[in-house]
Amino acid sequence: MTETKTIQEQQQEQYWDDVAEVIGSVKLDYPGQVEQDAFFSFMALPDRPLRILEIGAGAGRLTMPLLLAGHNVVATELSVRSLEILRQWAEKNGVSDRLTTVHTNFEEPLWTNEFDLVLFVNVIHHIDRNKRLVIMKNVYQALRLGGPLVIIEPNPLNVFYYVLYFARWLKNSQKKNRWATEKGMVRSTRWHIESLLKQAGFTSVQRQPYAWFPSKAGNIYRGFLALNHWFNRLPVVREAAAFIWYRAVK
Numbered sequence: 190m191t192e193t194k195t196i197q198e199q200q201q202e203q204y205w206d207d208v209a210e211v212i213g214s215v216k217l218d219y220p221g222q223v224e225q226d227a228f229f230s231f232m233a234l235p236d237r238p239l240r241i242l243e244i245g246a247g248a249g250r251l252t253m254p255l256l257l258a259g260h261n262v263v264a265t266e267l268s269v270r271s272l273e274i275l276r277q278w279a280e281k282n283g284v285s286d287r288l289t290t291v292h293t294n295f296e297e298p299l300w301t302n303e304f305d306l307v308l309f310v311n312v313i314h315h316i317d318r319n320k321r322l323v324i325m326k327n328v329y330q331a332l333r334l335g336g337p338l339v340i341i342e343p344n345p346l347n348v349f350y351y352v353l354y355f356a357r358w359l360k361n362s363q364k365k366n367r368w369a370t371e372k373g374m375v376r377s378t379r380w381h382i383e384s385l386l387k388q389a390g391f392t393s394v395q396r397q398p399y400a401w402f403p404s405k406a407g408n409i410y411r412g413f414l415a416l417n418h419w420f421n422r423l424p425v426v427r428e429a430a431a432f433i434w435y436r437a438v439k
């Protein structure tokens with residue numbers, strides 16, 4: 190990576206390198222599968238192999254289903270360890286020929302009009318706020334005309350996060366200060382994301398609040414999944430969903 194790294198980026202890189210192994214070993218559970226299926230419907234991928242750019246792919250939670258579905262994916266990451274785990278997983282599944290990994294914060298524009306789709310899942314709130322617009326403009330440049338950008342971001346209006354991170358901090362359960370890596374979410378409101386998209390040049394922005402309770406709650410009680418489904422449709426209540434999905438077009 191040749192770009193200038195801020196202290197926040199160095200901390201992020203260190204944190205995601207440290208937890209990459211654990212994240213890479215998490216198996217997709219039933220609530221996760223329900224959420225993934227709903228998200229893939231939202232992405233509305235055409236029925237042909239696409240060239241996809243995934244920013245902040247992590248250990249490949251969403252990269253792998255895309256590769257297995259026959260798409261070509263360029264995965265970027267700050268964390269080298271995450272990219273190594275993703276590559277090993279792709280090799281194990283025989284799809285590594287369709288995967289390219291790039292260690293970058295994407296501060297420099299690396300591609301022009303190259304991708305049919307860009308995916309940005311739970312990453313924007315981790316990006317240094319002074320770099321968010323530059324990176325979003327690079328995403329715009331990388332997409333071909335008419336190509337969609339699909340985003341998932343945690344919603345700071347959901348109180349659950351503050352309860353969860355406070356409880357984890359009290360118990361010191363993750364032995365790491367998770368909040369230090371997550372606190373950027375406080376400013377990732379829908380208005381901030383929509384403004385970034387607009388300033389970068391995107392149009393036709395769609396927004397879908399998703400899951401008032403994190404899907405994992407469905408492991409404790411399946412009824413939470415039904416409640417989520419119901420809350421997603423309720424005006425006002427849905428605005429405090431745990432996540433917001435966005436789809437915008439170049």
Ligand SMILES: C[S@@+](CC[C@H](N)C(=O)[O-])C[C@H]1O[C@@H](n2cnc3c(N)ncnc32)[C@H](O)[C@@H]1O
Pocket residue numbers: 201202205244245246247248249250251265266267268271293294295309310311312315316324
């Ligand atoms: C919450 S994880 C999400 C990983 C993956 N997208 C997923 O949903 O499983 C956030 C990831 O974003 C990466 N990240 C943060 N800033 C980045 C940047 N500017 N460019 C690329 N990756 C970045 C971190 O290294 C981390 O792996």
